[in-house]
Amino acid sequence: MFHWLEKHPFFFAVGVFLVISFAGLVEILPNFAQQSRPVIGTAPYSTLELAGRHVYIKNSCNACHSQLVRPFKSETDRYGHYSLSGEYAYDRPFLWGSKRTGPDLMRVGNYRTTDWHENHMKDPAGVVPGSIMPAYRWMFTNTADIDTAFAEQLTVAQFFSVPYNQPVPMKDGSTKVVKMGGSVAEANALALAEAELIAADMKDQDVKDAVANGQIPEIVALIAYMNSLK
Amino acid sequence: MENRPLEYDYTVAKMFMLTTIVLGIVGMLVGVILAFQLAYPELNLVLGEGLAEYTNFSRLRPLHTDAVIFGFTLSGVFATWYYVGQRVLKVSMAESKLLMFLGKLHFWLYLVVVAAVVVSLLAGVTTSKEYAEFEWPIDIAVVVVWVIFGISMFGLIGIRREKSLYISVWYYIATFLGIAMLYLFNNMEIPTILGQSAAGESGIGAWYHSVSMYAGTNDALVQWWYGHNAVAFGFTVPIVAMIYYFLPKESGQAIYSYKLSLLSFWGLMFVYLWAGGHHLLYSTVPDWMQTMGSIFSVILILPSWGSAINMLLTMKGEWQQVAASPLIKFMVLGSTFYMFSTLEGPIQAIKSVNAIAHFTDWIVGHVHDGVLGWVGFMIMAALYHMAPRVFKREIYSKSLMAAQFWIQTVGVVLYFTSMWIAGITQGMMWRAHDEFGNLAYSFIDTVTVLHPYYAIRGIGGLLYLVGFLMFAYNIYKTMSARRVEESELQNASPMGA
Numbered sequence: 001m002f003h004w005l006e007k008h009p010f011f012f013a014v015g016v017f018l019v020i021s022f023a024g025l026v027e028i029l030p031n032f033a034q035q036s037r038p039v040i041g042t043a044p045y046s047t048l049e050l051a052g053r054h055v056y057i058k059n060s061c062n063a064c065h066s067q068l069v070r071p072f073k074s075e076t077d078r079y080g081h082y083s084l085s086g087e088y089a090y091d092r093p094f095l096w097g098s099k100r101t102g103p104d105l106m107r108v109g110n111y112r113t114t115d116w117h118e119n120h121m122k123d124p125a126g127v128v129p130g131s132i133m134p135a136y137r138w139m140f141t142n143t144a145d146i147d148t149a150f151a152e153q154l155t156v157a158q159f160f161s162v163p164y165n166q167p168v169p170m171k172d173g174s175t176k177v178v179k180m181g182g183s184v185a186e187a188n189a190l191a192l193a194e195a196e197l198i199a200a201d202m203k204d205q206d207v208k209d210a211v212a213n214g215q216i217p218e219i220v221a222l223i224a225y226m227n228s229l230k
Numbered sequence: 231m232e233n234r235p236l237e238y239d240y241t242v243a244k245m246f247m248l249t250t251i252v253l254g255i256v257g258m259l260v261g262v263i264l265a266f267q268l269a270y271p272e273l274n275l276v277l278g279e280g281l282a283e284y285t286n287f288s289r290l291r292p293l294h295t296d297a298v299i300f301g302f303t304l305s306g307v308f309a310t311w312y313y314v315g316q317r318v319l320k321v322s323m324a325e326s327k328l329l330m331f332l333g334k335l336h337f338w339l340y341l342v343v344v345a346a347v348v349v350s351l352l353a354g355v356t357t358s359k360e361y362a363e364f365e366w367p368i369d370i371a372v373v374v375v376w377v378i379f380g381i382s383m384f385g386l387i388g389i390r391r392e393k394s395l396y397i398s399v400w401y402y403i404a405t406f407l408g409i410a411m412l413y414l415f416n417n418m419e420i421p422t423i424l425g426q427s428a429a430g431e432s433g434i435g436a437w438y439h440s441v442s443m444y445a446g447t448n449d450a451l452v453q454w455w456y457g458h459n460a461v462a463f464g465f466t467v468p469i470v471a472m473i474y475y476f477l478p479k480e481s482g483q484a485i486y487s488y489k490l491s492l493l494s495f496w497g498l499m500f501v502y503l504w505a506g507g508h509h510l511l512y513s514t515v516p517d518w519m520q521t522m523g524s525i526f527s528v529i530l531i532l533p534s535w536g537s538a539i540n541m542l543l544t545m546k547g548e549w550q551q552v553a554a555s556p557l558i559k560f561m562v563l564g565s566t567f568y569m570f571s572t573l574e575g576p577i578q579a580i581k582s583v584n585a586i587a588h589f590t591d592w593i594v595g596h597v598h599d600g601v602l603g604w605v606g607f608m609i610m611a612a613l614y615h616m617a618p619r620v621f622k623r624e625i626y627s628k629s630l631m632a633a634q635f636w637i638q639t640v641g642v643v644l645y646f647t648s649m650w651i652a653g654i655t656q657g658m659m660w661r662a663h664d665e666f667g668n669l670a671y672s673f674i675d676t677v678t679v680l681h682p683y684y685a686i687r688g689i690g691g692l693l694y695l696v697g698f699l700m701f702a703y704n705i706y707k708t709m710s711a712r713r714v715e716e717s718e719l720q721n722a723s724p725m726g727a
Contacts, residue, residue, distance in 0.1 A: 002492055006395045009387045009403070016404050016499055021411060023503035023526075027519055028451055036445050054439075058354035060288040066589055070512040074661040077669050085514035088446025093358050096450055096513065100589035101268070103673040125271070130678040134267075134274035138283045148435030154425030155441055183429035 039086030052225025064101035242333035246309035253301030306609035319390035401471030408463030416456035494536030508579035527579030534572035567603025592653025626707035638697035644690030652683035
């Protein structure tokens, strides 16, 4: 059989393809529907948080920081409850990372504040002596891309039925509605309102001025995203 | 007339040899910069505060991985295909105007994609998925390049004179099919310009932005099915294709066992794809998938060692060649590193070992003993074998080649030993508890302790880069030499023709 295949490239290629696709069919397909269900307490990202997530991705934060707490005592002691599949239901893409040059950030919103992030992103070694993380000072001057975040919200709401403007159940029995603008102007206004709350907790005068003028620096969006990680 | 050897046309092979070398230098240089940035963070500002955004570790990191995978390695794969393909199929590319055109088109489009990738990664336009960072417009261009490569490959196979496909061709076919399948499924994404607001606006935001078709755990599952097998079909399968051709050619020895190559080929094809789950141990993917990932990773030793042992046994009775020829040294050490790396990988895929190794530098060390010791050595050996034949000139300096071999070997050893120590140290410190059950170390303690190992790793990487520059110089001096050999270099063995 093998000698025959080696003389017939077409059937050889078909054979190879069948053999290599087998694992994917068995391993990957069957679990799709089950795992994308959100757990209670998981809400979609707001426009500003999503813009912050884009800043996180743009700077490949995931190259050094994981977002996956494994079920070991040492990890739950350090980072909080181990990760559940449903907590990632709105993560497109997933940001688990593959290397912890820095600590895990899955629940960083539980134990770091806006103020801490502001100082840390300007001068990491000043906040954590010995840190090898580079500073991200350009985030204080670059403007966040709210339009693209809004476009992504619209896309996921349309194609994947992500529940924007709908009540989602919270852990304490209440519900929460994550608002999505009806137009670009409205989306920007929503993001700005959220940014003002963050900027109020910050010290950098340029950032405060920018937000007062209706501009949202990348750092504000990023902090909104980090604060949402719980 | 009948007995005259065929004249092959190496135009396209030469073009890809050039990009192999240039992109190799770029990718490895960025890698060395990254390595030293971890040891000395001030280097993040190497071009000043104004350009910090573009010289920063996190922005450069995907550029390094993609430059060495899709730049250096893939160029090497293409270069060797356009050389080996013609010779084992006994047909020249010059015989078909169409194939010649497709080959050149393949090269130029590939260059365009490379340029687009460099610009977009530096600008921070990325999907964040490792080795699949490109946004949808580049993805489409990649698919076009890949399809042209496929047509060009199967076109050459279609007009072949030698009816039986040599082992190397099996592996090249598998490379084409494997990458095609993986790349398509992992990069399923929806451009966000398709989103329409309630007010009827569309085409909002950045036109190139997209959102993954898969969410959370599913996305991770597809990504690591891809990520792991991109290594399979980019770093293993085509490199095995190379060694199956170049080692017998260079040494004049016939392949030790056809049956062993059959077993390792089909074994590798079936087993490799299952093993992606070992990247997701203790994550939120279902337990049975994690277990399958572990088990199949261990089984993977069989086909991997099958190929490697087949290569080493091919040298049976001819071991004096290893001492005599630097080129044989590269290939023999390459297959030894392949065995080493394919034993190390399965060990790391065992759940209890992975609990320590995952997220640490040990994984980085594992990747690099594979790519520096196996992939890099094999591609350089292939180009060293091809250079005298495509440029019709003797290799410029064999002693330079030998010096390069030793410098790079020391570099690889420094690299993986320092990363082993760093990885295991950090993994153990993360999980250490004191007598009261509290964590013994804060995270920063586990970072500062790594400084000496990061410095040693940087030196190891630098040595490898120096060796690569010696390789580039040697090839340059070879191709620009005045003396042209009239007839193609012949090997001493009966396999030479």
